Amino acid sequence: MLGALLPLLAALLVTAPAAAARTEAADVVPTATLTEITGFGTNPSNLRMYLYVPDTVTANPAVLVAVHWCTGSGPDMYNGTEYDTLADQYGFVVVYPSVTRSSKCFDVSSPQALKRGGGSDPVGIKSMIDWTVRTYDADTSRIFATGISSGAMMTNVLLGDYPDVFAAGAAFSGVPFGCFATTDGSEWNSACAGGTVNRTPQQWGDLVRGAYPGYTGPRPRMQLWHGTEDDVLRYPNFGEMIEQWTDVQRVAQTPAATDTPQSGWTRTRYGGTGDRAPVEAISLQGVGHNLYSHGMAARVLTFFGLDSGGPAPQPQPGACKVTATTNAWNTGLTATLTITNTSTTSINGWKLGFPLPSGQTITNGWGAAYAPASGAVTATNASYNAALAPGARVSIGYQANHSGNSAAPGAFTLNGTACTAG
Known part of the structure; x- marks a missing residue:
């Protein structure tokens, strides 16, 4: 018995059992610190997995996947955002995927990445989620993704590839699902980055639906953030993402509500008027590519429904x-x-x-x-x-x-x- 446990203990950095542990693996993951998890499952692109578990985990916790930017890493995303401190407050678990390829960019362009179970990064991230769900008996109806830049693009890809896994996503400075597609092995698509790829809403929606042919279940809600002066992933991508996800959600492209949460911001909501509308889009006037700032994570949690400790309600039919x-x-x-x-x-x-x-x-x-x-x-x-x-x-x-x-x-x-x- 001891011999069988030793490899697991070494891989998961042994520590005292967590109070809310669900399995033996959970017992040996430290709380309130960033921990690397190895041997988490199928991982075709050799991603690394980092996990943050608060001292007090709610029963059947939610899982938030926080995806880093190009040249970044899982630890960088951990240090540069507030999701760990918010997890301390609300009791969810945070997964930080980390790229090992030289560019430190996520694969959002290959045919393998743009298909459910096709291989590459999305498969590895799905394995991280599965490991976390098993280990903490997590609530599979409350799994979310958020990312910045390359991570925002991966958020779009994850929600397209795995609509049955994610309840919602939040993308900061990204591009639509499939916009970065290439077939020559290149990770970069200049036309998409430059904002010159224009498709109809249905064409964008069909790209998402084509990632998982035959799927007819509910689709994840999406929150989009973009600066009008983004010089890396140009601002027209913001409008194309709105077209894509409103089509995927089968809601009107005319906003159901428009407001200004703070100076220079314009927020539009589609298919509903509340905090958890099917699609929410925030445009930041005069802001460039690096738009993420302190306080935005709390707004993400409101959209996800994670700031109340309970399951996020699904959008309800209107009257x-x-x-x-x-x-x-x-x-x-x-x-x-x-x-x-x-x-x-x-x-x-x-x-x-x-x-x-x-x-x-x-x-x-x-x-x-x-x-x-x-x-x-x-x-x-x-x-x-x-x-x-x-x-x-x-x-x-x-x-x-x-x-x-x-x-x-x-x-x-x-x-x-x-x-x-x-």
């Missing part, structure tokens, strides 16, 4: 309901959408947002004005049906061409708020 049916023939279809105001207040003027299924293009419609003809569509009320009393409903419809997919839309927002579908 509206939409049913959708289609009638299809060879290359065409008609669709009927019925909107019901399930709230207790009247609606005077409405915009219904929904993603048109891939391969469909609207050719004409009735009861509303539809734009654009494909992708993330917004239907705007006609003059005669703008008012919806509590409990009232209105039916609208459109005709569309299709290339084989005649499905009805499956998600809707009314004036930026998510509706119940079905």
Whole structure:
């Protein structure tokens, strides 16, 4: 028995058992200090894993993956952010992945990295999460990722590759999932970094969905931060990320709420108006690439729902309901959408947002004005049906061409708020 334990003790830096330990491995991980963990699982790109465990860990703790910038390391991310002290306050566990390749940049460009289980860095990070979940009996519904620069790009990649693992992410100065893709082994994509890669929201969304084909479950929420004067990963990437994640979340690209949390900041929220909207984006006027500063981590925790010690609530459907049916023939279809105001207040003027299924293009419609003809569509009320009393409903419809997919839309927002579908 002793002989079997010795290798484990050596690998995990023996110390006194933690009070909230869940397994023997947890018993030998020091608390309140940064610890390197070895032998954590499949690790095709030879990443290093660092772990911070607070003195008091909540039962079934949340796990936060904090991903460093180019030229940085896991210990640098630990020293340069406040996630460890926030973990002390709220009882979650922090994983700090660390690159060993010479550039110290995460792989966000190779075909292997941009596919679930494809290899490279995301697989190693997933192994770190699995080790932490096993060791601390962590809550698999409360796993989050955040990163800066290269780490922000990896945050986008992780949420695309593993939508079933992460509840939410926060990316500081990043680029959309797939924007940095290369096929020649290069780690750098100048066009993307320069902000000249422009795609439609649906094209960006399809890149994310293509990382895990066939996945139909819920998608992680995303918080985005970017400075208008970023000269490393140019500011247009901010708008492209908003387009990507609103499309992935199937919410309108028109903000449901806009405010100024502090001078020079513009915060827009999509698909909801609260602290945990499906997508939240913060633009910092006049700020460059190195925008992260003290206090931002606390805002990340608010978005994640980790500043209350309990599970983060999922975005709730709004006070509206939409049913959708289609009638299809060879290359065409008609669709009927019925909107019901399930709230207790009247609606005077409405915009219904929904993603048109891939391969469909609207050719004409009735009861509303539809734009654009494909992708993330917004239907705007006609003059005669703008008012919806509590409990009232209105039916609208459109005709569309299709290339084989005649499905009805499956998600809707009314004036930026998510509706119940079905």
